Amino acid sequence: MAFRAAATSGPLAEINVTPLVDVMLVLLIIFIVTAPMVSLPIPVNLPQRTTTVVPPTEPPPPIELRVDASNQVTWNGQVVPVASLQARMQDQAQAHAGNLPELRIATDPDAEYAVMAKVLAAASNAHLERIAFVRP
Template identity: 50%
Template sequence: MAFSSNSGGANSAMCDINVTPLVDVMLVLLIIFMVTAPILSYPIDIDLPQKSLNPPENRRDPPEPIDLRIDSVGQVYWNQSPVPLSALRNMMETEVQRDPGNQPTLQIDMDLQAEYGILAQVLASARNAQMQKIGFVKK
């Protein structure tokens, strides 16, 4: 009888914790979180290539990739030739206009000590020039 909750008699106070209200509140919170969790997710639009039953017959070889290197002081090199950052967009637009359907790949190699702002300007120039194939090279 040492574990009985009413060992003091019929009129004694109950010493056990009532967990029923706590369980009720936790279940209500669980339901609220389950309902609101799908609302908090944001869709991201991605243009994925679609399956084609008829592949194009006039397959062309891809052009040579463009090696774009950014060194530690922020100098940009276009195929091992130094280029000012202001002229980069015009050069990219020229490459895109040669053959918009068969663009060269822009391979960006950046020194670890270079500023991120230079890379952001290069990527903005590539986007404004409508370049579609951009890759990063780690050496």
């Protein structure tokens, strides 16, 4: 550090370079550690260009699920036991393999959370990714 005598009242003309040297040393260490990692090849599977044209398909109709106050589940207006939901969802997922249907779930405010959790677990296990919560 540079100190001046108290008799001189002018500004200091010297720059304190200690913080700059500290930062530069830290950056040097970071670059030394990361440089070997950058030189290693990383395999990347890029998509290949195809010449076939896939016609657009119409999306399948959505699945309307409703959980009412008595904890009954209806599938497009038809009462369904909760235990058979996953099988039905898997059938729909297999029937529309490339274009999964949207699952629209409406619940009554008085319905139990456990039933809703079972419905969501069945949808997750059937790999239905498009889930919408709608107001009854």
